[in-house]
Amino acid sequence: MKKDKFITEFDDIPTPRHKMRELSLEERKLNFKEVELGFTEEEAIAEAKRCLSCRRCIGCGLCLAECDPKAIIYDDKPETIDIKADAIILAPGFEEFNPRRIPELGYSKFYNVITGIEFERILSDNGPYGGLILRPFDGEIPEKIAFIQCVGSREEMLAANYCSSICCVNALKNSIEIKKRLKNTEVKIFHRGIRPFGKGSELLFIEAKEKYTIDFVEAEVKNLQQDDSGNIKIEYLQNNEEKKEKFDLVVLSTGIQAPRDAKKLSRMLKTGLNKYNFSINKSFLPCYTEKEGVFTAGAFNGPMDIPSCIAEAGNVVSHICSMLKNKKGKIEVSVKPEKGKYDGRTGIFLCKYGLKTLSKTEMMEFLGVIDELSEAYPVKKYDYACVKKSTDDIINTIREENLDRIIICSCYSESHSGLFKDISADANLKPEFVDVLDINSGNGGILSKLKTLLDKKNGKPESKTRIEKVKSCMIIGGGVSGITASLKLAELGLDVFLVEKKEKLGGRLIDSYYLITGDEIKPEEKLEELNEKVNNNEKIKVILNSYIEEVKGEPGNFSVKIKSDGKFNEIKTGGIIVAIGTSIYRYSEDYALSKNKNKGINQYELEKLIAENKFSAKKVVMIQCVGARNYCSRLCCTEAIVNALKIKQVSPDTDIIVLHKGIRVFDFDEELYSEAIEKGVKFVESVIDPEVEEEGENIRVKVFENDKKKNVKAIYDADLVVFNVASIPSEDNKKIADVLNVSLDKEMFFKEIDPLLNPVELDREGIFVCGMAHYPKTLRECIIQANAAAEKAFLFITNP
Secondary structure (H helix, E strand, C coil): CHHHHHHCCCCCCCCCCCCCCCCCCCCCCCCCCCCCEEEEEEEEHHHHHHHHHCCCCCCCHHHHCCCCCCCCCCCCCCCCCCCCCEEEEEECCCCEECCCHHHHECCEEEEEEHHHHHHHHCCCCCCCCCCCCCCHHHHHHCCCEEEEEEECCEHHCCECEEEEHHHHHHHHHHHHHHHHHHHCCCCEEEEECCCCCCCCCCHHHHHHCCCCCEEECCCCCCCCCCCCCCCEEEEEEEEEEEEEECCEEEEEEEEEEEECCCHHHHHHCCEECCCCCCCCCCCCEEECCCCCCCCEHHHHHCCCCCCHHHHHHHHHHHHHHHHHCCCCCCCCCCCCCCCCCCCEEEEEEHHHHHHHHCCHHHHHHHHHHHHHHCCCCCCCEEECCCCHHHHHHHHHHHCCCCEEEEEECCCCCCEEEEEHHHHCCCCCCCHHHEEEEEEHCHHHHHHHHHHHHHHHCCCCCCCCCCCCCCCCCEECCCCHHHHHHHHHHHHHCCCCEECCCCCCCCHHHHHHHHHHHHHCCHHHHHHHHHHHHHHHHCCCCEECCEEEEEEEECEEEEEEEEECCCCEEEEECEEEECCEEECCCHHHHHCCCCCCCEEEEEEHHHHHHHHCCCCCCCCCEEEEECCCCCCCCCHHHHHHHHHHHHHHHHHHEEEEEEECCCCCCCCCCCCHHHHHHHHEEEEEEECCCCCEEEEEEEEEEEEEEECCCCCCEEEECCEEEEEECEEEEECHHHHHHHHCCCEEEECCCCCCCEEECCCEECCCCCEEHHHHHHHCHHHHHHHHHHHHHHHHHHHHCCCC
């Protein structure tokens, strides 16, 4: 593959080659000694380092030989392309924090100090060690591994006073994976407060502690040193005590930073950035910029995980579809004629990674069907079908078995379809004979599609005739999420039925007095505006005081029976979006003040007191996580901090104690947390539930040490105790899930078909979810997910 014309001469090589010493001309006379004397050991090491750090193309052609997609073009030249577009989406992603900026951590100096992303590559089957966990220094299996959190996050001195949101969950997942592969390896996570982000993350945290016995050390890491054997000594401060400990491998959980070209994009398109160079947009118009037709999505808006990025993408697409729906134009679509019958053979290839999203029962049922099919069809199973080892085997199987059609059951068809069609082309199999099915569509979906494809291959007619989809959508729940989804679908041209069990729309916004978004928006004014938009939209029919009683029919043609004021109505609809809100835990189940009932309130009641200028307490104790189960209610910590700051505005001398089980504020809410600390709000960890006692008109709150002995750590007198109650699933979730024939998760929230890549679709085709019905989330996140669900529903209903 090596070609001379691709060998490039570089004029700007920063370090010249070391010149080897030679015999002088006089010394060469009358002997046969070597002229070149060779390098000394020091010179040889220096030259080797120079060579290895060059990282320049030498034209060897190996990369071209290894690149299956043939994406490398040696003599390619830069070109400028002019593209006319009606809308622009800015989604440049993020940059990983460079840990070299913290020299005490020894990154790039010590071989066995690596970043979290580098460690994920080590875990990967197609990584540098083929999935084996080895340390870079000597290729040995590590017996002690440490993770260091918040590297480049929550650091004002590094211009990063925000939480990167994803680091803790990534560390939890990676540490659990270590324990699964290396049971005897000790894992410790050094942190300044663990903050699992997203649905299911709290259960992951509990599992890491209890099942896998991962040690969580709350401490400040001061310095790292490497000894001659490559081991890393961590020096850290815990409870004002200096400690040291050695590890075989250290993983730095590096934070998220804005992309390096953020300022350039902002200048070109005249869009705003915050002080950290992430995009700015408003809470009720997320992903919009000041520039008309320019939108932002993903981590460019701030630190977020993959499900949030995917929801943001759907949100932006829904806005652009609305903007362009009346624009004239024609899209040419090439449709290949359908083949009726194939005389060759069909092969079935299964990616076992996709099975992880199925329950054990579903998995066994699916594998049972695959095993039955293996008697009639060539069947291959892979841990990861998309890695090179597997794709090579697929190509060989197509050739050896002389296959004329293949069916690949993968974890996510949308992202892998192109890959499998490309590699099949290498075996001379045309793309139209490659079908990629999504395991995450649920057993009913994938087994039905599998049968249909096999019937088609065998020349049998499809069992179902195509139905005409009803061009309307029903929204269950009239809070902000339901209203947002309704307005978006109406914009897109569908008729909408908005069903709400209460007498008016608005959900939690009805009882809100100010928002925690930082926007100067009054909730009552915004709610009035939303109601006016809904009521004046002739495409939206609002059905109040109503319940869903029965759903019949097929996806695209549902028949929904609704009970309204004791009467039943039946409505035909093409799709359904579940946008039910949550309930509020009743703190009286845990804390009951019999003598001083007016001195015990929840955060929402405190918000009302402050807004109505009725707050007068001088000693306030806030108790977090009241009624919280195996998940984080997401909003509680930020609400407590915002209310504390509001109190400090009206009454600076009021003492505020926040008793918590771990403060959970994410992305830029970290600034509120820092501000609260600066203004004197005290945050006290209380893993064991505190006790509230009444002594006449006095209230005392007892805080215990973080052990089971209940040794008293502190006692606080209080004029007012604020119980920060959890958001719990609506009592209607079970009934509605049964009526819709969809699944709930362990916590009784609606269960999406794929929590990572498809967070808004439920396991019955044509039914979607958004907002708090899915999981507790912020107002901004509810709006984004509502628009994403609307976009998915619109595509489903309008596609034949």
